[in-house]
Amino acid sequence: MTYSSAPQPEPGQRRRSGRWLFTRAHLSAVLVAAVGVLIGVIGGRPDALVVIAPLVIIVIWSIALRPTGSPSAEAQVARGTVPEGQSNAVVISTEGVQGAELVAASLAATAWIRRRPEHGAVVELLDPSGEQEASQLTIGADPERWGNRSYGTALVGVVGAWGAYSWGPLPLASGTRRMVPAAEVFDNGAPAPHPRGLVGHHRSARAGQGSEFNSIRPFQWGDRLKRINWPRSTRTGELHVTSSYADQDTHVALIVDAQNDLGGSEGYGGKASTLDRAVRSAAAIGEHFTAQGDRVSLQVISGALPVRLSPGTGGKHFRRLLDVLATAVPSPERKIDPERVRLGITPGTLVVIVSSLVSEAMFSRAAALAHSGITVVAIDVLGDSAPDYRGQPEHEQLAWRLRMLERDREIRRVQQAGAAVVPWRGPGSLDLILRQLARRGRAGAM
Amino acid sequence: MSELRYLSIEQALLRAAILFSTVGLSILLNWTAEQGAFNFWTVLLPLGLGVLTMIFPQAPWTPVLMVYAVVVWTVVNDDLATAGSLLAAALLLIIHTSAALASAVPLAASPPSGLWVRYAGRCAAVLGITTLVWMAVRVFTGTTVPGGVVALMLATVLIAAAVLGYERWVNRTTTA
Numbered sequence: 363m364t365y366s367s368a369p370q371p372e373p374g375q376r377r378r379s380g381r382w383l384f385t386r387a388h389l390s391a392v393l394v395a396a397v398g399v400l401i402g403v404i405g406g407r408p409d410a411l412v413v414i415a416p417l418v419i420i421v422i423w424s425i426a427l428r429p430t431g432s433p434s435a436e437a438q439v440a441r442g443t444v445p446e447g448q449s450n451a452v453v454i455s456t457e458g459v460q461g462a463e464l465v466a467a468s469l470a471a472t473a474w475i476r477r478r479p480e481h482g483a484v485v486e487l488l489d490p491s492g493e494q495e496a497s498q499l500t501i502g503a504d505p506e507r508w509g510n511r512s513y514g515t516a517l518v519g520v521v522g523a524w525g526a527y528s529w530g531p532l533p534l535a536s537g538t539r540r541m542v543p544a545a546e547v548f549d550n551g552a553p554a555p556h557p558r559g560l561v562g563h564h565r566s567a568r569a570g571q572g573s574e575f576n577s578i579r580p581f582q583w584g585d586r587l588k589r590i591n592w593p594r595s596t597r598t599g600e601l602h603v604t605s606s607y608a609d610q611d612t613h614v615a616l617i618v619d620a621q622n623d624l625g626g627s628e629g630y631g632g633k634a635s636t637l638d639r640a641v642r643s644a645a646a647i648g649e650h651f652t653a654q655g656d657r658v659s660l661q662v663i664s665g666a667l668p669v670r671l672s673p674g675t676g677g678k679h680f681r682r683l684l685d686v687l688a689t690a691v692p693s694p695e696r697k698i699d700p701e702r703v704r705l706g707i708t709p710g711t712l713v714v715i716v717s718s719l720v721s722e723a724m725f726s727r728a729a730a731l732a733h734s735g736i737t738v739v740a741i742d743v744l745g746d747s748a749p750d751y752r753g754q755p756e757h758e759q760l761a762w763r764l765r766m767l768e769r770d771r772e773i774r775r776v777q778q779a780g781a782a783v784v785p786w787r788g789p790g791s792l793d794l795i796l797r798q799l800a801r802r803g804r805a806g807a808m
Numbered sequence: 809m810s811e812l813r814y815l816s817i818e819q820a821l822l823r824a825a826i827l828f829s830t831v832g833l834s835i836l837l838n839w840t841a842e843q844g845a846f847n848f849w850t851v852l853l854p855l856g857l858g859v860l861t862m863i864f865p866q867a868p869w870t871p872v873l874m875v876y877a878v879v880v881w882t883v884v885n886d887d888l889a890t891a892g893s894l895l896a897a898a899l900l901l902i903i904h905t906s907a908a909l910a911s912a913v914p915l916a917a918s919p920p921s922g923l924w925v926r927y928a929g930r931c932a933a934v935l936g937i938t939t940l941v942w943m944a945v946r947v948f949t950g951t952t953v954p955g956g957v958v959a960l961m962l963a964t965v966l967i968a969a970a971v972l973g974y975e976r977w978v979n980r981t982t983t984a
Contacts, residue, residue, distance in 0.1 A: 387908035390871035394900075398878050407882050408945040412893040414878060415938040416901035423934075464923070468914050481814055481916030487923050490976060524930075525908030 381529070382429050388526035391417045391424075424526030427492065429461035437516040437534035439503070443685070445544045446508045447630030451478075452536045454499045454518050461492040462529070464521040467499045469536075472514035474629055478502025505541035506629030508641060508688050512538045542684035543638075544630060548646030549789040576605045613657045613673055615707050616683075618644045619717030619724045620664035620690035621698060624744065636718035639743040641687045643786045644716045647741075648687075652680040662690045663698060663724070698723040707736060714792075715740040719783070720765070725772045732780035737799055739792065740776065740783045812863065814916040823862045825906040829899045830858025833877055836899070840892055841884035850880060861903065866911035874900055889951040894942045898935055905931060922975065929971030936965035 398414025401407050433456055440451040454467045468483035482501055488494045503513050519530035578591050581601035594602040623637035634642070644660070651658045657673035660683050671686045698721070707713060713731055717724045719742050732738045751759045773783050782795045815823070837850040846852060857873035881896055905927060913919050939961040 385908070385911065386866055386868070387870070387904065387911055390868075390874065390907075391904055393871050394874040394878060394904075397875050401878065401882050405882065407888065408948060409885055409888045409890065409893040410878060410882050412938065412942045412945055413881055413896045413900060415941040416897050416934045417874070417904060419934045419937055420901075420904065423930075464912055464919070466912070466914050466917060468917070479916075481816075481914075483914035483917035485913055485917045485919045485923075487920040487926070490926065521912040524905070525912040528912070 382522070382527045383529070385521070385525055385528045388421070388424060388524070391421050391524075391526075395421055420524050420526075424522065424524040427461065427463075427523040429459070429520070429522045429527050429529070430492075431458035431460035431462065431495065433458040433462075433520055433529045435518045435530070435532060435534060437518070437536045439513055439536050439539055440500070443540055443542060444505055445684075446505050446541050447544050449502065449504050450513075451500045452503045452513055452516055454501070454516050454534065455496065456498075456518060456520060457496045459488060459497055459520050460495055461522065462488055462520045462527075463490075463523050464488065465497040465499060465518070466521070466531075467501065467516055467518045469501045469503060469516045470514040472512050474505060474507040474509070474511050474541075475513060476502075476504045476506050478504065503536075505539075507627060507638070508541050508543035509690075510538055510688065511541050512536075540685060540688050542681075542688045543641045543645045545645035545649045545684075546642045547789055548643070548650050548791070578602050579605055612651075613659065613708070613711045614647070614651045615673075615711050615713045616644050616648060616658060616660045617713065617715045617717075617727075618660065618662045618687065618690065619715065619719075619721060620662050620692055621696075621721045621723070622694050622718055623692035624718055624720065625750075636743050637690060637692055639745065639786060640716045640718065641690055643741060643743060643791075644714075645684055645687055646788075647714055647716070647792070648683045649680055652676060652683070658683065660686055662686060664691055664693050707731065709735065711736060712796075713738045715781075716743060716786075717741070718744040719773060720744065720769060722772075725776055728776050728781045729779040732776070738781035739795055739799070740781055741791065742773075742783055742785045745785055811915055816916050816918045818918050819910060819913065819915055822906045822910040823865065826862045826865065826903055826910070827858055829902040829906070830854060830861070830873065833896065833899045833903075834858075836892055836895055837877070837880055837884055840881075840890075850884065854880070858903075861907060865907040870903070870907045874903065889946045889949045891942075893945075894939060897938050897942075901931060901934055901938075922978070925971060925975045925978075929968055929975055932964055932968030932971060936961060936968050939964060 395414050395417045398410045398417070402409075402411035402414070435454060435456040437452055437454045440453055444450045452469055456465055459465060464485060464487060466483070466485045468481075469477055471477065471482065478501070484499050484501055486497050486499055488497060499518075501516070505511055513536040516534045516536055517531040518534060519528060519532070521528050578594050579602065581590065581595075581603050585603045589603040589605070591602045591604045618640050620637060620640065623635050625635040626633060627635040627638050648658050648660065652675050655675055657675050658679065659673040660671040662669045669686050669689055671683055674682070713736055715724060715728050715738065717740060719725070719740065724740075728738050728740050751762045777783055782799065784791055784795050834851045834854045837854065838845070838847060841847070841850045843850050854873065854877060857869055857876060860867070860869040861873050877896065877900060881893070885892065909919075909923070909927065943961065
């Protein structure tokens, strides 16, 4: 099937074209048959008629089985929003294919979309009775990396018997969809350092209405009757109640540094760049805290497209958080003024900065927040994603080593300012540091 | 041309069929013309056109090859009732069908196996009718039809009917 150029269609639009065209194969058969008949009749050569007889039969046969339908086709993406690494597909449905024999479709290769089959082309053989009216072809298109990605253009064509008539190939845009990041595995057993609010998962520092046992104490006016501890009360002859800690939630402010994207990305399951790790770890932290009832806000800081998500909790909020994370676009060429980054963070908030910690703005912001008494945890996602400078010119290797030394110095300065810096190691990355921060809250120092 | 590396096995088979049929056609033309093994008009030129048809089945090389074969056949062949005409017709049928299918199916796609069964039956049916035409030409030129050929023709028609019937039956069972 030869694919000719055509104007770019609108995504999801059903394209209709009632024209069945002769194929080159059919015209070729007609031409050869005509030449053979001329030679046979005018030249008196019946052997030429024998030689071209199959082509004459094919021409008559294919005209007799001429497709009668008026085809139309559309391409749709099977699932709207899909996490990277999961399966999706482009469904190409064709109608009005009565009398046709083959429906073929192919999906153009696009960045970060893995096609199934790998070549992206599929063929369906239609019912030989010619009564089949519609056909549906599915080409697997699995997103390999988060972000706004195009599923590419699909081409669909229908062919009649003996390849004599064809419809298309028509280009069908399947559109751009948002692929959300797949959250890495994360778990955290440590309490949040400064829980606030009325309800939540974390144990408050003070007694109140909650579920975790605090003490058994004498009854006071205002205590609820259901809290009376009858065994102790009967033993002592005085009313006692079981007191508990109040359950409180916390506000976790996630700040994702999307300014730089260092290292190469191989998509889901492969080598990850710093931005991949930042986005996936932020998704993991967000999932953990929203699932346990904490309020999580998000700010993606980038010179290209800074975006913000107000605090919220629950499954719906987590899906919104993934949507916002998927919009992260690096822009190392633009500078961020740290003073102009409005975070809107109130006291008691746990600020989690997910960054490769190579941008000066993030260091300044982390230090400023820590100075103002806010609990700041910076997650270093550079780790193994650092660009590999082996084999590069010596001056580049030297420059990178100098930058790394400078970075270590800046990290120490931020730590001295009161912010905790931990490398991202998946589950338990925050356990130790959050326990230390909670202890600092009680003891006054870490 | 660079797209050829993505050829599916089925596409490669179709193109191989074009090439082998062209080789057969060249041998037939050369044998009928009683020329040397590397004669330009009966061997080299048809083979060259065959290679081009194999690489670009959708290009105009296919009709050029077939028209050339018909013209050269009438030039080199003196026996109007020869069975070689039937063989040439069969080879042209394979070239045309393979080129048409190779053009209709995307390069990398693997057509369903039902397609082969359907086209095997159709080609056998076309060949059966062509044999009838050849027998009519023999009768017309005053040559008798050998009994073996009648049996062959009948067998071909029966095979064609059986294959087409089987294909239809399989299709009905899967749709039902």
